[in-house]
Amino acid sequence: MDNRNLNVSHLAWCGLVALQNARDDGQVNSPAQENLFLVRWLALAEKQRRFNRELAEDIRWLLRTGRNKGVHADLPGKLHYLWRAGSGSLxxxxxxxxxxxxxxxxxxxxxxxxxxxxxxxxxxxxxxxxxxxxxxxxxxxxxxxxxxxxxxxxxxxxxxxxxxxxxxxxxxxxxxxxxxxxxxxxxxxxxxxxx
Known part of the structure; x- marks a missing residue:
């Protein structure tokens, strides 16, 4: 496993944990709210440069997809996929x-x-x-x-x-x-x- 996979997996894990915390706190109750929450979370992560520079394009892609497709973007599904793909041997x-x-x-x-x-x-x-x-x-x-x-x-x-x-x-x-x-x-x- 290379560092890029670890970084992508870490990004996805952080997004999924943030989403689950928002669900537990009652801030997110529907797929539309999940999409909005993750778009805002990704935008803040991009603005604050929370993740390695090599993930900038991945973050932009997720943001663009979430903004353009809305609930149909399935950002939680994409993050789960990225986490599974990056957290072990494919x-x-x-x-x-x-x-x-x-x-x-x-x-x-x-x-x-x-x-x-x-x-x-x-x-x-x-x-x-x-x-x-x-x-x-x-x-x-x-x-x-x-x-x-x-x-x-x-x-x-x-x-x-x-x-x-x-x-x-x-x-x-x-x-x-x-x-x-x-x-x-x-x-x-x-x-x-x-x-």
């Missing part, structure tokens, strides 16, 4: 958690990421993918059925991928996943497998 987490980590990294790298319904995945309403846009498109039914209750992968996860496969492979490998091309006539179809 490879020790279950398959589903590591996949979520990989997909978050894909989004942060500027890739398009979508979960496609049955009609968007195949048939006449199938989504047409632009090969010049880096994107990862996951079959919703396979995602829903691909993991057991402990988050362990049960079956290969079909995805359609466009863009730089080498860059994607690096992101997947960091999270303990790998990509295998599917045999057949669809060059965009691949399978994701937990390593």
């Amino acid at each position: 490879k020790e987490q279950n398959d589903l958690f590591r996949l979520q980590h990989a997909l978050q990294a894909v989004k942060l790298a500027g890739w398009v990421y979508r979960v496609l319904s049955v009609s968007e995945w195949s048939g006449r309403n199938r989504v047409r993918l632009n090969p010049s846009v880096s994107g990862m498109y996951i079959n919703k039914v396979a995602l829903d059925n691909g993991f057991d209750e402990t988050g362990t992968q049960r079956s290969p996860l079909p995805v359609r991928i466009t863009g730089n496969l080498a860059g994607l492979d690096d992101l997947l490998e960091q999270s303990g996943w790998r990509r295998e091309p599917a045999s057949g006539d669809d060059p965009q179809l691949h399978y994701l497998l937990a390593s």
Whole structure:
């Protein structure tokens, strides 16, 4: 574990503790109040420079997300995710958690990421993918059925991928996943497998 992970984990832990204290004191009673509390807490942390300089961009990103998306930003969920990802070895987490980590990294790298319904995945309403846009498109039914209750992968996860496969492979490998091309006539179809 490197210092960056420890710092991100510490930031997330502090935010979660502050939020829980606010709940216990009766200051926060709804998701909207949670978002407002965390936006104010992050803004104050940024203003007072409470955390290491290398976390400034993370704090700005959380602030921007909380302000722009409001309650839909799910700041408590993001902080919990950052805390879990940074507080232990990622490879020790279950398959589903590591996949979520990989997909978050894909989004942060500027890739398009979508979960496609049955009609968007195949048939006449199938989504047409632009090969010049880096994107990862996951079959919703396979995602829903691909993991057991402990988050362990049960079956290969079909995805359609466009863009730089080498860059994607690096992101997947960091999270303990790998990509295998599917045999057949669809060059965009691949399978994701937990390593």
